[in-house]
Each structure stands twice: as structure tokens, then as C-alpha cells.
Amino acid sequence: MKNQYQVHCDHIDVALPYARNSGDGALIGSMFGVCANGGANGADDVLVVKGVFTLTKNSAEAWTVGEKVYWDNVAKNVTTTATSNTLIGVAILDAANPSSTGVVRLNGSFS
Template sequence: MKNFHRSGNSNPVPAPAGGVLSGDGVLVGALFGIAATDAAEGAAVEIACVGVFEMKKTSAQAWTVGAKVYWDNTAKVATTTASGNSLIGVAVAAAANPSATGLVRLNGVSV
């Protein structure tokens, strides 16, 4: 295919304000992913947009398998609270209340 550019499983984006560390969630417009490396604000950083990742979550939430997971871009955590947040994927394992992390299958774009 002459028009194929890349798989899109990961994409380079400018690091948001404050920069990012490897493993951090990164939201740029409607594109969400997990930073592959540390990057200073504005520097290019490769983000993984699909796959299953262990992510920081709102501790006081219990997750069930298949629950919609959103990104809270203010607190920089995954959450099951939809209001004011961006849909990023689904939980692929149960997570207790309280717990610091949960497993999320990213859907490749935030909505």
C-alpha cells in the first residue's frame, strides 16, 4: 500500500504542560496513550495508544471487568466517573475499593 504510514499502535505527540514520566497517561486533544519515555513539556514523546496497561486509578472505586474507564486529566488517574472525563477504554480485571491501580485496555482514542 502506497499510502500506509504506520500501524498507529503508538504515536509521537508533544508532551503536555509539566512534562511526563514513562508510564504516565497522556491526553493530547482526543488522542490518549501511555508515555513510553520521560519527556519535558513540548518535547516529542511516543505514546502507546492500544494495549492493556496497569494504571493509577481513583483509589475509592471498585472496578468490574468490562467497566468503562475514563481519564481524569486534572488528577492524572483512570476513573469510572464519566462526568468531565474522557473515555479511554475498559477494565479487564476487577479492582478493589480501595486500590491504587487497575488494568485498562486502551481503545486508541478518548471520547
């Protein structure tokens, strides 16, 4: 098909908005994903926008299965606090308080 831009819609080619490592989350506008390779601010990378990932979370929160989770672009972690943050998906496992990571099913990148 002549007008198809990209075949795999769960992986988006991007320039990183800030320095990231492989497996870190990143927000570009309202598009959230997990960095495949990582790199410096402005580096080319692949953002994985669909799937289930273990991500850094606000360690002072407890999560329950099915709870909405948001990206805090200031702290660069996942939180249950909606205010000033971007909806990215849901928790698929309980996460204790304290704990540094949680398992998230991404909502496909758009809130």
C-alpha cells in the same frame, strides 16, 4: 505507498502536553495513550494508544471487569466517573477500593 504517514498506528509521535514519566497516561485533545519514554512539557515522545496497561486509578473506586473507564485530566488518573472526563477504555480486571492501580484495555485513543 506514497501517502502513508506512519506504519505502526498503535504508536503515535507527539509533543507531551505536560510532564510525564514512562508508563504514565496522557491526553492530547481526545487522543489518550501511555507515554513510552516520558519527559518534560513539550518534549517529543511516543504515545501508545492501543494495548493493555496497568494505570494509576482513583484509589477510592472499585472497578469490575468490562466497566468503562475515563481519564481525569485534572487528577491525571483513571476513573469510572464519566462527567467531565474522556472515555479511554475498559477495565479488564476487578480493582478494589482502595487500590492505586487498575488494568485497562485502551479503546484505540478516540472516545
